[in-house]
Every structure is written in C-alpha cells, then in structure tokens.
Amino acid sequence: MTYDLYIGDRTFSSWSLRGWLMLEKFSLPFRTHLVGLYGGTMAADMAHLAPARLVPALQLPDGTVVGESMAIAETLAERHPDAGLWPADAAARATARMLCAEMAAGFGALRNQCPMQLQHVNTGFQPSEATRADLARIETLWTHARSFASDGPWLFGAYSLADAFYAPVCARIIGYDLPVSEAARAYCATTLSDPAFKAWRAEGLKTTYDPFPYDMGTPIADWP
Numbered sequence: 022m023t024y025d026l027y028i029g030d031r032t033f034s035s036w037s038l039r040g041w042l043m044l045e046k047f048s049l050p051f052r053t054h055l056v057g058l059y060g061g062t063m064a065a066d067m068a069h070l071a072p073a074r075l076v077p078a079l080q081l082p083d084g085t086v087v088g089e090s091m092a093i094a095e096t097l098a099e100r101h102p103d104a105g106l107w108p109a110d111a112a113a114r115a116t117a118r119m120l121c122a123e124m125a126a127g128f129g130a131l132r133n134q135c136p137m138q139l140q141h142v143n144t145g146f147q148p149s150e151a152t153r154a155d156l157a158r159i160e161t162l163w164t165h166a167r168s169f170a171s172d173g174p175w176l177f178g179a180y181s182l183a184d185a186f187y188a189p190v191c192a193r194i195i196g197y198d199l200p201v202s203e204a205a206r207a208y209c210a211t212t213l214s215d216p217a218f219k220a221w222r223a224e225g226l227k228t229t230y231d232p233f234p235y236d237m238g239t240p241i242a243d244w245p
Contacts (some may be wrong), residue, residue, distance in 0.1 A: 025080040026053040027070060029058030031225030033234065035137040035189035038221060040077025042185035043097055045217045047104045057236070091125050093183050108177040113169035117183040120176070121160050124186045131155040134194045139222045140233070141241040145183050146197045153200070159190060159204050174211045188212050195245060197237075213245065 026044060028037035037058075044051045056066035056076060062077075070078050073088030079096070079168050081240055087096050098106040107114045123231035148156070163176060170178035177183060192211035201209075212218055222244075 022050060022082045024049065024082065025054060026051050027054045027076055027078040027080070029056055029063070030141045030228070031221055032228065032230075034058055034076060035192070036090055037076050038137075038189055038192075039185050040079065040093055041215060041221060042108070042188055043090075043094055043182060045221075046185060047103060047106055047182055048096070049097065049104065049160065054087065071234045072136075073081040073238055091121060092187070094121060094186075098182070105179065106182050108169065108179070108181050109214060110169065113166075113177050115216060116134075116166060116169060117177055117181050117213040119188045120166060120183045123162065124190070128190070131159075131190070131193060135178070135199070137189045137192050138196055138235050139192055139225055140245055141245065142195065142199050143237045143239045144242050145239050146199070146237060148197070148199055156194070156199060156201055159187075160202060163187075163208060174208070181185065184212065188218060196232045210245070 025032060026040055028034060028041060031037065041053065043049075057063050058076060064074075067076075067078065068076060070080065070086045070088075073086050073089060077090065077093060078086060078088045079093045081096075087093050094106070098104075106116050107177065130149060134149055134152045135146075166183065168178040169190060173179050175181065175184045176187070191212040194205070194209050194211065
C-alpha cells in the first residue's frame with residue numbers, strides 16, 4: 022500500500038511541506054511527485070487529480086484523490102489509527118485539531134508579508150502590526166498546546182499533525198528573524214533541526230533561482 026503525494030516547490034511551498042511531513046514523520050509509505058507550481062504546468066500536471074487543483078494532493082492506493090491539507094490529515098489519521106498522527110489524549114487531540122484548523126484558515130498577514138523561503142535569513146525585516154498580531158496569536162496557541170505536554174519537545178509532547186501544520190510558521194519566524202519569545206524560538210529551532218525538515222530543505226536547495234522570487238530588500242544571513 023503506497024500513497025502518491027503531489028507537491029510543489031520545496032523551497033517555497035508551505036502547504037507542500039505540511040503534506041510531506043504528514044507522511045514522512047509517521048513512516049507512511051508514499052511516492053512524491055513534483056508539479057509545476059511556478060513553471061506554468063500545474064494545471065496540466067494535476068489534470069488527472071481533478072477535482073483537486075492545489076498542492077498538496079494525495080492519491081490513495083485505490084485511486085481516490087484527496088485535496089486540502091485538513092482532509093488529507095484526517096484521512097491519514099483515520100486510515101492509520103495506531104500511527105499517532107493525533108495526540109492520544111482526547112482533550113489534547115481536540116486542541117490539536119483546533120490548532121490545525123486555525124492554521125489552515127488564518128494568519129493571513131503573516132502568510133502575505135512573509136512568504137515561506139528556506140534559503141536564508143532576512144535580517145532587519147520589519148513585520149507589520151497585523152503580522153505581529155498573528156505572531157502573538159500563534160504564541161498563545163503554542164503555549165496552550167504545551168499545557169497538554171508532559172514530556173517531549175513538540176507542541177503536545179510527542180510529534181503530531183499540529184507540528185506538521187506549524188512547521189512552515191517556524192520557517193517564517195526564523196527566515197525573517199521575527200520577534201517572538203525565547204520559548205517560541207526554541208520550538209522553531211527544534212522544528213528546523215528535525216531530520217525530516219532538514220532533508221526536505223536539502224532537497225529544495227538543489228534547485229537554484231535567478232532572480233530569487235522573494236527578494237525582500239533586506240540584508241541576508243545564513244540559514245541556521
């Protein structure tokens with residue numbers, strides 16, 4: 022039983038990263054397929070996956086196509102109940118679903134002002150007040166999640182889908198050197214140093230860009 026996961030560019034596609042982590046971190050068997058997210062071939066590459074039209078898209082072994090990250094998350098959790106995709110505790114599990122749903126629907130200012138990029142750190146970047154408000158809300162959610170964690174470095178102790186959903190947020194915080202608490206920065210460091218995240222980034226770095234799509238006009242520093 023092998024899944025087929027369709028993703029976009031590894032350096033910039035935050036939703037593709039989420040979808041990939043859902044499978045990779047829980048050792049689910051899958052094949053990865055790149056679509057032309059920035060090359061103009063995305064519609065053609067995904068034509069056989071209709072009605073799904075965005076990445077990530079997941080094709081189940083029986084051919085069923087699942088689009089939208091929350092639907093992919095719930096489908097995988099349903100099909101692999103012993104894999105631990107959601108926290109085991111019922112209250113923690115409900116809270117993790119809440120965090121993922123808010124991530125999927127919210128934080129528009131952070132998304133728009135700070136597109137995910139995994140190549141370097143933009144130093145001296147000035148977030149807007151709306152982005153700062155998004156960061157404050159994210160910290161509130163992360164602190165609340167940690168109240169359920171008895172042990173382990175992740176939001177709910179053990180790695181869960183919530184960590185997969187917030188991995189691109191961690192990349193944005195570090196990639197734009199955004200103002201967050203030491204606790205939030207430590208969680209971001211845990212995410213960025215995770216072997217799966219590092220493997221994803223390393224694969225993305227094999228592609229070069231000239232010009233770089235998201236030049237913010239600020240000095241840059243090396244990725245940590």
